[in-house]
Amino acid sequence: MAQVRPKAKTFQELILTLQNYWAAQGCLILQPYDDQMGAGTFHPATTLRALGPRPWKAAFVQPSRRPSDGRYGENPNRLQHYYQYQVILKPAPENVQDLYLGSIKALGLDPALHDIRFVEDDWESPTLGAAGLGWEVWCDGMEITQFTYFQQVGGIECDPVAAEITYGLERLAMYVQNVEFVYDLAFNEQFRYGEVFHQNEVEFSAYNFERADTEILFQHFKDAEKQCAELLTGRKLPLPAYDQCIKASHAFNLLDARGVISVTERAAYIGRVRALAQACCEAWLETPMGKYTPRFG
């Protein structure tokens, strides 16, 4: 058995460490996006900014919702709501692996004492029409980070290529704090993770699996789809349109968790969200920030 490490960082210290580390690397420290989404990749600061020629460097925490991962607060590490720490660097710096390893060191994991490896794991998001090549990073056999070189977003080739680094914060914290049950994590010196989130997991699991009104959700999906398409005709507004795409995606995830979408329908729904994402990405590239007309400098 491993010993509890002295002075292991609390959950929030981990976040603060990453914020400071990536700020020092010149990243914008952004805040979470205020829409419900399945992963940090959905944040427009990743999806849209990964496109086009304009350089981009940003880091942020993104609450991520995976309705079907709900376990009523009983599973040691599965959560329907958890935090990702997302770093997006465009173009990918030549030394991006070293930069990443620097962050691991900053978190208190000394590469000289551990076995850190980059193991093939390509990434794909069918709903975003996005794909990339990369690795999952292992620390002593534990996957602590997903590392991806974006090749395509919204069906559009990325050039320059962005590097995306995604830390699963709870999992990382469990590792650093040597904790087996996610709710036992020290959020700070006083509070445990369970005090903050256990009730959320119980209630939202019930919502996701039992109570979410599927009729309303189907309507949400249709409404979002309609509004999204509408915002991309005439005078195009890709940012508000993309919000609708995010909403449609989340409605789909909830419907999926409720088990009302069959296997064949599933593919069709994913295709519909992808079509929205694709249209938003294309429209984004026509905007000043998308195509890099130097308006702001």
Added chain:
Amino acid sequence: MPDLLLELFSEEIPARMQAGAARDLERLMVGALTDRGYLFEGIKAFAGPRRLTLVIAGLPAQQKDVREELKGPKVDAPAAAIEGFLKKTGLTRDQLKTEATSKGDVYIAVIERKGRETPHVLAEIIPEVMAKLPWPKSMRWKPGMAVRWVRPLHSILCTFDGELVPFSFAGISSGLHTMGHRFLSQGRIEAKRFEDYEHKLRAAHVILDAEERAAIIFEGVKQAAFVRGLEMIPDEGLLAEVAGLAEWPVVYVGAIEDQFMDVPAEILQTSMRTHQKYFSLRDPKTGKMANRFALVANMIVEDGGKEIVAGNERVLRARLSDAKFFWDEDRKHSLESRVEKLKGIVFHAKLGTQFERVERIEKLAGEIAEKIGADVEKAKRAAYLCKADLTTGVVGEFPELQGVMGRYYALHDKEDAAVADAIRDHYKPMGPSDAVPTDKVAIAVALADKVYQIAGFFFVGEKPSGSGDPFAVRRAALGAIRIINENKLRLSLRSLCETATKMVRGHVLLDCIMDGPLGAYTLIETKADDSSFRSISLPSGDLGVLGTAEIVRLNDEYPLSEALWLLDAERERPDFGDYWIEKTKRQKNYGPDAPAFLFDRGLLPFFSDRLKVALKEKGTRHDLIDAVFSLGNEDDLVRLVARVEALQAFLKTDDGANLLAGYKRAANILKAEEKKDGKTFLGKVDERLLPETADKDLHAALGRAIGAIGPALEKEDFAAAMQQMAALRVPVDGFFDAVKVNADDPALRENRLHLLAGLRAALHRVADFSKIEG
């Protein structure tokens, strides 16, 4: 002679791609150098987590001079032709030579190219080779450049005879430097020659050769197991993979908690292997899985690996908790209760759900069981349950445990042991080195599963093509062939395949009805909830207007089975198939004759091809398989193989070889004369018109052989049939030595041709000798 050293240093290369990349690099370099006239003493490529290395020994410092003579137009050819030749060769007219040929004087261009210095040639070909290297998956990373590599490329080291070979690829200039281990070395390493390079890398904790890394791991695990009184469970695939994940492999051993040790060993082993890439260990005396695992790290650490082992044990605990959870949950529901759930899983869009698949496998398994003397009820029961484990948590997590888990759950449900074993073994053989099932119940289910796979996918047009076999139909066929041959099963392939295709055909037709403008939607609905059905009314029996027929919902009047029967009745109409042929193009082969047609035109040739592949290793000649197959009507593989083997043995004898030569001669003569006369010579031999002894001998011998070959074949005594043929050799040889077939007397000529046709017919009872080579 000088050596080339090339290293391509990148971010981590996926383990599964390394060996292939090394092979491709070697192959492409050999090709590029050979194209330029180079010979060299040796070449070797290495691959590891962060680098591809190539060393070529004994490469000449200078390319060979090339002298080439090109033949041009005639001296008196039109000016334009001569101009064209000059342009092509880059010479002037006075540089051309002339040469006298049978067609007159022609121009000859002599082109001499001085061999270039090798470094220049290398600088040209290496970037080309790199651009061509076929990674299974590659990426762009340089802004504005289309160049691809498996992951970002960082540096290129390239020397020839210890000197830098300057070139660039992806904006990276070649140099003399590389890097050592990511964590166990510091700074750049300079290397100019291979020995130096390899030595310095080793000092920097990089072992270049994947085979050496694999050997270190193998020995390390073996040793670590041995000192604990255990042994490693060999796993070649895993060994190769972990050898690609570490530049400096170090083996550590961790413990599995006792609470997991009553989970089936297969689950533990699969979980450790797929998720964590650990080796499982076992007790050499009992063969039981041990509560220890071996992991391969890429690190030497100060604490002797305490942190690393502890970390890995924690990860494993979480992994095995998940697996144990699934195992416990899965056993709360019986396999039988899970079969229903297969209705919700699509097997293939055109073939329906897994449930439908199971129904069909069950029927086939029953049929096979009956023929091979297996317990029919047990075979059907096993077939019914054989896919139920697809809905379990463990199989959801580890698809490779399908079947294995089915057996565990079946035993837990107190199913019969033979049924449980058949559930596990029906996927066998899973590869050329996997054993085939030998228990009769398992054989029935395994064969049924494969026959359905083959016939089903053929029927819906998903047969394997040159470029791919997405549904593993070839593998299924090889499996079926091995099951039949190794168990010596006497079965008619035709009957099995037709049973399978008939079921599929019913399904596809139903689909077509549903696709058609028949209000078919309601049919799907009914089928799904299985409540009631409506009749299909076909106005005035005119199939031409079937498209406008109505499916009327008649509450509870017709149960589904009856509706399907109605559909079946309509299907018996002779023009039903034609109607659908018109209706939709993809309908082509779906008429009532489809199963028989498909077998003759599609499945039989396919099985014949697969059989050739299957028997190739045994040294069985493919042309003999053709020769027996093309007799037609042979769909019993065991008998077919026996006949082929007897034939092959016979052809190896003197008699066989000579008889074959005689046959060829006879067949050639017949072919020529049949063409000349525009008729065949199948008539009876006129015994009075046999003037020579050789004529009479051959006729008599043929009479004896034909009389004896038939009964021998019937008894399947192929050796005896061959002996009868052997007896023909002397009279055949004698015949050709003594007589002239094309005698001047037309009646005699015709009679002798009748004799030869008789010989051909006699031999064709055994095999189609025209297909035999040599």
